[in-house]
Amino acid sequence: KVVAVIMVGGPTKGTRFRPLSFNTPKPLFPLAGQPMVHHPISACKRIPNLAQIFLIGFYEEREFALYVSSISNELKVPVRYLKEDKPHGSAGGLYYFRDMIMEDSPSHIFLLNCDVCCNFPLPDMLEAHRRYGGMGTMLVIKVSAESANQFGELIADPITKELLHYTEKPETFVSDLINCGVYVFTPEIFTAIEGVSTHREDTANLRHVSSFEAFHSLTRNLPKDFVRLDQDILSPLAGKKQLYTYETMDFWEQIKTPGISLKCSALYLAQFRLTSPHLLAGGDGTKSATVIGDVYVHPSAKVHPTAKIGPNVSISANVRVGAGVRLICCIVLDDVEIQENAVIINSIVGWKSSLGKWARVQASAVMQFSLLYSLGSFGADGDYNAKLGITILGEAVTVEDEIVVINSIVLPNKTLNVSVQEEIIL
Numbered sequence: 001k002v003v004a005v006i007m008v009g010g011p012t013k014g015t016r017f018r019p020l021s022f023n024t025p026k027p028l029f030p031l032a033g034q035p036m037v038h039h040p041i042s043a044c045k046r047i048p049n050l051a052q053i054f055l056i057g058f059y060e061e062r063e064f065a066l067y068v069s070s071i072s073n074e075l076k077v078p079v080r081y082l083k084e085d086k087p088h089g090s091a092g093g094l095y096y097f098r099d100m101i102m103e104d105s106p107s108h109i110f111l112l113n114c115d116v117c118c119n120f121p122l123p124d125m126l127e128a129h130r131r132y133g134g135m136g137t138m139l140v141i142k143v144s145a146e147s148a149n150q151f152g153e154l155i156a157d158p159i160t161k162e163l164l165h166y167t168e169k170p171e172t173f174v175s176d177l178i179n180c181g182v183y184v185f186t187p188e189i190f191t192a193i194e195g196v197s198t199h200r201e202d203t204a205n206l207r208h209v210s211s212f213e214a215f216h217s218l219t220r221n222l223p224k225d226f227v228r229l230d231q232d233i234l235s236p237l238a239g240k241k242q243l244y245t246y247e248t249m250d251f252w253e254q255i256k257t258p259g260i261s262l263k264c265s266a267l268y269l270a271q272f273r274l275t276s277p278h279l280l281a282g283g284d285g286t287k288s289a290t291v292i293g294d295v296y297v298h299p300s301a302k303v304h305p306t307a308k309i310g311p312n313v314s315i316s317a318n319v320r321v322g323a324g325v326r327l328i329c330c331i332v333l334d335d336v337e338i339q340e341n342a343v344i345i346n347s348i349v350g351w352k353s354s355l356g357k358w359a360r361v362q363a364s365a366v367m368q369f370s371l372l373y374s375l376g377s378f379g380a381d382g383d384y385n386a387k388l389g390i391t392i393l394g395e396a397v398t399v400e401d402e403i404v405v406i407n408s409i410v411l412p413n414k415t416l417n418v419s420v421q422e423e424i425i426l
């Protein structure tokens with residue numbers, strides 16, 4: 001048997017995702033119309049002999065209750081949310097729930113960060129992992145040398161694929177091969193994590209100061225049950241024939257900011273085109289509005305037949321789209337109302353917001369996303385906002401008739417009755 005664990009973090013972790021993480025936990029923010037965490041969960045479904053999926057985090061249980069029960073029914077695999085009383089770190093959280101994770105005596109445990117966007121080649125990783133015969137195998141990808149320092153940089157043996165060296169977010173360049181935050185382990189991982197806590201307790205009891213200790217003081221002062229997978233496990237175990245790498249040649253992004261979520265939404269919509277085209281709009285779902293490229297429309301949304309939407313548009317539940325509206329590259333969240341002839345380009349529109357007639361909500365560069373995308377203007381190097389600009393409306397923002405909002409971030413519950421550009425409206 002195999003189990004999968006998805007680390008979802010908690011309310012203190014998603015702060016860069018504001019203003020969209022005020023009321024909705026970041027893992028439940030929709031990408032291509034599905035909660036962020038839904039994408040790794042549905043990828044787990046392809047693992048042979050999958051017994052259970054655990055989400056581990058320190059959000060309140062009730063925030064995940066509804067999603068977890070509906071996805072369990074849909075996938076016919078038990079999905080459980082396990083709440084930590086406090087953050088234990090990416091490996092500590094796993095260890096904290098070891099008894100539950102080991103309930104079915106799994107031979108392998110997948111561990112996935114919830115804030116990465118990729119095609120999760122899990123069955124292939126498992127096969128490679130069995131071949132390598134180590135304790136763990138991690139998904140890795142080559143990125144541009146300039147962006148590598150935002151991630152764990154590593155060196156792998158070109159032939160055996162063994163992890164030879166690992167440094168988390170190094171200050172000086174190590175390698176353009178980085179950690180994707182997707183792993184498969186044997187149950188020995190628990191022994192390794194236990195080893196870190198025990199060692200930390202021992203060194204904390206030895207109170208003599210040496211330069212070596214001063215160097216390690218940061219680590220030593222962490223609580224003994226707080227264990228980071230990268231610094232505390234991957235770094236020390238590199239080069240010991242226990243960890244191996246599996247390189248993906250497909251897409252991969254880290255989802256830290258709202259801006260990048262527009263790009264990830266596009267990547268997942270494009271994947272739906274291949275894997276589940278029935279989820280994409282075209283014909284009945286949109287009640288004959290003009291659809292261009294990959295578009296998701298929730299069945300409860302009402303889109304006027306004269307509206308024109310796409311590419312890369314995702315429309316959530318109960319959204320109303322009026323006559324003559326134009327939507328390009330945007331995420332429109334639940335209960336939004338868009339009145340006649342309004343335009344939204346390169347933007348995220350928060351829950352319950354409303355746009356008046358002829359209103360425009362857009363980024364500064366009004367270039368078609370698909371065009372920029374095909375020109376390769378986006379690498380795995382992150383700052384989508386800087387390259388293209390984006391407008392984000394928080395929850396319940398009102399944009400009055402004919403108002404233009406360009407490249408701005410508007411916090412929840414604001415009413416805009418004058419046009420704004422390059423502003424943050426608090």
Ligand code: GDD
Binds near residue numbers: 007009013057116153
């Ligand atoms: N449950 C729980 N408890 N989850 C946690 C905790 C915790 O105490 N701390 C972090 N996480 C979750 C986060 O929500 C995220 O999904 C994952 O664990 C990793 O988070 P961080 O430890 O903050 O690392 P990071 O996201 O900055 O970088 C990691 O992922 C990158 C890939 O996205 C590192 O492993 C990098 O090396 C890697 O490149």
